[in-house]
Amino acid sequence: MTMISTAPRAARSADAGPAANPGRNAIEFEGVEVTYPAPQGGTRTVLSGIDLQIPAGEFTAIVGRSGCGKTTLLNMAAGLVDPAAGTVSVMGKAPRDARSQLGFMLARDALLPWRSALRNVEYGLELRGVSRAKRRTLGRQWLQAVHLEDAGHLWPWQLSQGMRQRVALARTWALDPDVLLMDEPFAALDVNTRMSVQREFLELWQREEHRTVIFVTHDLGEAVALADRIVLMGEGKILDDVQVDIPRPRELSTVSADPQYQAIYERLRERLH
Amino acid sequence: MQVLDRPSVSAAAAAGGAEPTRRTWKVPREMLVVRGAQILLGLAWLGLWQLTADRKWLDPVLAKTPGQSWDYLVTAARSGELWTNTRYTMVAVLIAWILAGAIGVVVGVALGLLPRVERVLTPFLDAANAMPRIALAPLFIVALGINTSAKVALASTLVFFIVMSGARAGVRSTDAEWLRLSTVLGARKSQMFLKVLIPVATPAIFAALRLGLIYSLLGVVGSELISARNGLGQLVATYSATFRMEAVYAILLFLAVIAVVLNQVMSHAERWFLRWQPPVDR
Numbered sequence: 001m002t003m004i005s006t007a008p009r010a011a012r013s014a015d016a017g018p019a020a021n022p023g024r025n026a027i028e029f030e031g032v033e034v035t036y037p038a039p040q041g042g043t044r045t046v047l048s049g050i051d052l053q054i055p056a057g058e059f060t061a062i063v064g065r066s067g068c069g070k071t072t073l074l075n076m077a078a079g080l081v082d083p084a085a086g087t088v089s090v091m092g093k094a095p096r097d098a099r100s101q102l103g104f105m106l107a108r109d110a111l112l113p114w115r116s117a118l119r120n121v122e123y124g125l126e127l128r129g130v131s132r133a134k135r136r137t138l139g140r141q142w143l144q145a146v147h148l149e150d151a152g153h154l155w156p157w158q159l160s161q162g163m164r165q166r167v168a169l170a171r172t173w174a175l176d177p178d179v180l181l182m183d184e185p186f187a188a189l190d191v192n193t194r195m196s197v198q199r200e201f202l203e204l205w206q207r208e209e210h211r212t213v214i215f216v217t218h219d220l221g222e223a224v225a226l227a228d229r230i231v232l233m234g235e236g237k238i239l240d241d242v243q244v245d246i247p248r249p250r251e252l253s254t255v256s257a258d259p260q261y262q263a264i265y266e267r268l269r270e271r272l273h
Numbered sequence: 274m275q276v277l278d279r280p281s282v283s284a285a286a287a288a289g290g291a292e293p294t295r296r297t298w299k300v301p302r303e304m305l306v307v308r309g310a311q312i313l314l315g316l317a318w319l320g321l322w323q324l325t326a327d328r329k330w331l332d333p334v335l336a337k338t339p340g341q342s343w344d345y346l347v348t349a350a351r352s353g354e355l356w357t358n359t360r361y362t363m364v365a366v367l368i369a370w371i372l373a374g375a376i377g378v379v380v381g382v383a384l385g386l387l388p389r390v391e392r393v394l395t396p397f398l399d400a401a402n403a404m405p406r407i408a409l410a411p412l413f414i415v416a417l418g419i420n421t422s423a424k425v426a427l428a429s430t431l432v433f434f435i436v437m438s439g440a441r442a443g444v445r446s447t448d449a450e451w452l453r454l455s456t457v458l459g460a461r462k463s464q465m466f467l468k469v470l471i472p473v474a475t476p477a478i479f480a481a482l483r484l485g486l487i488y489s490l491l492g493v494v495g496s497e498l499i500s501a502r503n504g505l506g507q508l509v510a511t512y513s514a515t516f517r518m519e520a521v522y523a524i525l526l527f528l529a530v531i532a533v534v535l536n537q538v539m540s541h542a543e544r545w546f547l548r549w550q551p552p553v554d555r
Contacts, residue, residue, distance in 0.1 A: 078457045104457040110450040114472045114549040124458040126468070157551040175458070 026179055026212035027054040027077055032086035034072055034236075043084075046072050047236045050086070056178075057210040061227035063217055063268065068233045070216045071183055077214060078104060078181050091178060100128065103177030103211075107184040109168040111156040117167045118143060118152035124175045142170035146200055162193035166200055173204060180213045186222065199252050202226060206249045220272070224264050225255045232271055240271050337519035346523045354508070355527070361503040362493055363531075365421050369428035370489040374482055377433045381440025382474060391441070402434045406492065410499040419502055428492025432485040439481020443474030476547055483539040487532055494528065 032050040035043040047069040054060050062070045075081040076088050079095035090098035103124075111120045121139040130138070143152050146166040156164060165186065172180065185201075186194045205211065217223050223230050224244060232240035246258050255261055319339050325331050326338040349355040384391040406427060413426040451469050460468070497506025505524055512520040 080453065080456065099457060099459045102457060104454055106450055106454060108450050110448070110454045112451060112469070112472070114475070116549075123468075127455065127458050127460045127464055155549045155551075157549075181457070 024055055025053045026056040026058075026091055027214065028052070028087075028089045029073070029076070030087045032076065032083045032088060034069070034076070034081060035084045045236060047083075050238060052231065052238065054212060054214065056212050059205070059210065059213040059215065059226065059228045061215045061217060061223035061230045062233060063220055063223045063230060063272075064233035064239075065272070066218060069236045070233050073233070074181050074183050074214055074216050077179075078102065098179070101178040103172040103175050103180045105168055105172050105180070105182045105185040107187045109156075109164040111164055111167055111171075113156050115156075116152060117148060117154050117156070117159060117163075120156065120167055121152075121170045121174050124171055128175070138174050139170075142174045143167070145173065145204065146170045160193070161189055162197055165189060165193075165197050169197070169201055169204065178211060180211050180215075182213065182215045184217055185215075187217070187219070195252065198222065198226070202250065202252060220265055220268050221256065224261050224268070225250065225252060230264070230268065232268055234272070240268065242267065334516055335518055337522060341519035342523040342526070345517075345520045346527065349520070349523070358503055358505050358508050359527075359531075361421070362424075362490075362497065362505045365424040365493040365496075365504070366428065366486070366489045368421070369425045369492065370432055370482075370486050372425070373429035373432035373489075374436050374485055377436025377481070377485070378440045378478055380433075381437040381478075382444045382470070384437070385441040385444035385474070386470070398434070398437075401430075404430075406430050407495050407499070410496050413496070414500050419500055424493045424496040424501065424504065427496040428489045431488040431492045435485045435488055436478070436481045439477045439484075440474055443477025443481075444470050446477065447473045476550065479539075479543045479547060483536065483543065486535050486539055490528070490532060490535065 029050045029052040034047040035045050038044040064070045072081055076083060077090055077095055088095055091101050118139045121142055122135040125135045143149050146169050148166055186197055189197060227244055230242045231238055242264055244264055246260050322339050326336045410427050413423040417423040417426060447470060455465055455469055494506035497504035498510050501507040505528055509521055509524050
């Protein structure tokens with residue numbers, strides 16, 4: 001566990017380019033700038049001068065107010081947005097070519113309403129051409145992992161918000177992704193449900209060899225509790241980059257009592273305001 | 274938390290119909306009330322009809338009783354006149370519905386996905402759809418002859434536009450998040466089409482097909498009224514010309530019954546195909 005929290009620092013220390021440490025960084029942003037066409041003509045700069053290396057196995061939270069460009073950053077890693085300048089690589093490849101190694105979660109569960117819970121878990125596998133029998137097995141297995149083994153036959157509308165987001169978790173994990181891209185995945189849930197789904201997620205992530213995570217959120221507490229590292233963004237730039245060395249495995253209900261939690265939380269809160 | 278969430282599984286399952294005691298009581302009772310009211314309304318209407326004939330509220334030529342219409346229906350059923358003509362009409366209805374429905378779905382989905390093509394075609398489609406279809410009947414009859422083709426052609430012009438608009442609107446109702454997720458999970462264009470866009474469009478397509486079936490019937494009967502060798506519309510035209518109004522009433526009511534049956538069949542099919550929808554949306 002400790003090895004994982006020290007590795008990021010080594011990777012970030014020098015001005016090491018992607019060639020200098022191949023395979024160490026799961027995701028790299030090099031001098032990235034993103035512009036959108038403005039309504040009155042011309043362009044609006046959303047992100048500028050972004051240099052960010054995310055080592056394999058690191059859980060990075062990206063925090064900031066809405067409109068700070070954090071979702072754009074995530075969309076770039078997913079190959080949904082192209083930078084106007086600079087380069088983005090995921091697992092050493094162009095983001096679009098790395099999609100087979102990605103998992104993706106959104107604030108809304110994006111379950112397909114015409115598929116049962118089990119078939120929703122199977123959706124990503126189906127897109128990737130996994131055989132029916134194997135899909136079924138994996139689907140059942142991951143539904144069980146999120147404690148929904150009895151809900152496989154239910155339609156999405158028959159599930160509560162929390163159950164739906166857990167189905168989305170299972171769908172993401174069933175793909176066995178190397179990199180998890182998460183865009184405010186728990187933001188749409190009420191407080192109690194959010195706690196339960198966060199715990200479910202943290203358990204899944206901590207119990208195996210760690211997958212690389214980029215976790216976009218506006219909730220500082222959630223970021224500090226879950227992540228190894230927090231990147232604070234504002235006005236299209238990186239404002240702060242903090243390491244969170246709270247030991248793992250963490251327990252969500254007690255993590256906020258950790259002195260480090262308080263210190264980092266305060267530091268980020270001040271920078272944000 | 275897992276413990277806390279468990280009851281919600283069973284609660285949700287119950288909403289899906291796994292709680293027998295209360296539901297089995299509630300639904301039939303509701304059904305009984307509705308069916309009872311429907312029967313009463315039907316009887317009241319028949320009574321009113323009888324009254325208009327008895328009291329001579331209408332011109333004697335028009336004033337026929339339900340009994341007279343029933344007698345015609347029985348004779349026509351015995352002689353086979355009713356069934357052969359129903360068959361001719363229904364064959365045309367189904368051919369027009371299937372043919373124009375299929376083309377309507379394909380064109381509607383295509384237009385929904387190709388906004389530029391749609392922008393070019395919209396004024397032409399609107400103009401074509403605004404045309405009084407019954408005015409086209411003589412044209413089709415001259416072009417195709419007094420036969421099933423002419424009926425099918427007229428009905429098709431109605432069905433096509435209804436189904437096309439439904440499919441076009443349906444395919445547009447896609448959620449951007451589904452597309453975003455599917456793209457990142459690596460969906461190819463063909464997969465996006467088959468696994469997201471088509472299922473998204475099914476409720477709208479179904480609603481349009483249901484409406485289209487009724488309009489197919491209207492189109493075929495309309496064409497038969499203008500000129501035909503057979504069919505229920507042609508019977509109505511013949512009996513109207515000879516002032517046999519009891520036969521006309523009987524056939525019109527028989528057509529209404531066919532429409533109701535077609536609608537019921539479609540709504541059953543719809544309920545099965547769209548069983549994934551929450552009951553309020555169905």
